[in-house]
Amino acid sequence: MKKTEFILFFFTFVIFGSKDSKAQVYGSNTVEIQYGNLPFEDKNFGSSYDQVNLFYDHNNLSFYGRVEYFLTPYEDRNYQDLTQKRIQYRDDTFRIRLGNFYETIGRGLLLRSYDIPGSVYEDEFERTRYSFFRDLEGIAVDATTSWLEVKALHAKPLFNILPPNFKPDTLRRPDLVEAIQANVFLSEKISIGGAFMRSYPNFSNATSEYGSFMFSSTPIQNISFFGEYAFETDAQVLAFQKEDAYALYLGSNFYIDSFGGSIEYKNYNNFRLGQGYNDPPSLIKEHTYPVLNRSTHVLETSNETGFQFETYYNFEEGHAITANFTTAKNDLFREFNYMEFFLEGYYEVDDFLSIKTFFDYADDEPKSEENRISVGLITDKSFNYEWGLNLDLQYQTFERSFDPDPSSNYYGAITFTYLPDISAGIVFEASTDPQQTDNPNTFAVETETRTWLGTNFSYRFSSSNRIDVFAGKRRGGPACTSGICYEILDFEGVEVRFSTRF
């Protein structure tokens, strides 16, 4: 029986076979239809992607399945697959999961999995679209009491750069990990923990073993301290030798009334585990402003040290100010430094008008971008809480040592909303960055300013159904959501996305 047949019959059975009021089936569906291509490709084509998530809960039991489907005129890109399936039992203290699940050990130094609901990822090489998640396939158990938390797992993390139709399928899960973690709550304010993980990388019989210590403490109500130290068990603990594999993360946060802040330190060395299934905190400010989101520094776990300090103050009138300072140093074949200072202000003129502005200065040696200055001004105007108008203007400039001319990025967007369900907008972007202006299909290096113009429309026709339409050119590049960074491709054409919950 094919996987899709299995899930069809399974859910037919549970929907019509159960009359128990405690049982329920629910889920979501996302359909995305595109017509167009990458901007430098010649031939436009149509494609459709669909993702169905189905849950069935009955008392303490829960079943889950995700079906994904992608169709284009190119047979080798197409697939239809049951990409996730899980059975779970849970009571007040105990949980067991079999199949595909998400789990993080400590703060992600040893192992982290994640889902980005609603995300659709397209790889430039395979040109296949699929949902972007990194799950674990295997078995996990955990138990929680008032003073102790324990979890253990035996699973294969997904290497999510390879799409569901990649053959052989086994290459999508090349690593096997076994891990156990325990946390003890010594008091209301202090917890300590430890973890042990064994890894079998790349189908190898050779194993690597890692240990981890973690703590969390809130000595007084307004201040917390936390940290984790992970290491390969072959290495001398806390020796921090260049040849050792280790990761140290320390942090503290504090608040006094409307003032708050956090400071964090990282020291990671030789700590890319397997195909990259761990995800230590990057300590890099996560921006949602497009010019800054694209410029993010991507953590290099082979060697990176640094710290991040962030502070904010929220005024009673609704105004707010945020400042962030970040440094990172990579000691690879040579030393690379990254430094960023970010300042953001938010001002509520009245109930119907707010203004937000930001300034960002960065020196980004890993990207060869020096003196990178980014500024932005965003205004949000509401007309009697019925109509809304948002104007977003952003500018960025930087220098490259091998390029005599500075490069610039421009972003402008205007969005109209008719509360609560309709919004429509126009987005304009331009760039003089040679990495953007150059057509990769020609030998010459094109330097003419490149532009992108796109329109967005979205309509929420009920609390469960929504349609989003894009038409025009959309700029790609690195994007970060929920702390996860991945590459988005440029697109030129029309895209319609229909999302529903049931």
Add this chain to the structure above:
Amino acid sequence: MKLFLSLIILLGGFVYTPPKVNNFRLKNLDNRTTSYKDIKGEQFTVIDFWATWCKPCIKSIPKLVEISEEFEDQGVNFVGISIDGPRNLAKVKPFARSLGVTYPILLDTNSEVMGKLGVRAVPSLLIINSDDEIVYFHEGYKPGEEIAIREEILKLLGE
């Protein structure tokens, strides 16, 4: 393909009932595991999915704090669920406290509960009745939408 279409038709065909929230457990800001049933409201529970990097979320939170204080004596409990991952986890507590949040904040670092409740974007606000049925779902935030949220709670309390 036929099977896939059959599946869609099947899903569209069965009788719609409001989805329910099954009990879930997440860590709170003090690193303690907290279950939904321990913090749910007697009458209604309002869950706000947010993140420190989400600008509309930050804008909406002070408004939600005001609404939560207005209804706290009427069996309506508010819960914030932050979807910040390890990258931003350190900022969640001071961020929430400096914004004046007094209701519980839970941490959905793997976005697991988010996915299970069908939440695709932040901010998203759910109102759940005492039978754990999701009776209101609102995605996004624009100034003025707090009025609709407040009116919805009043309407539900009046029923």
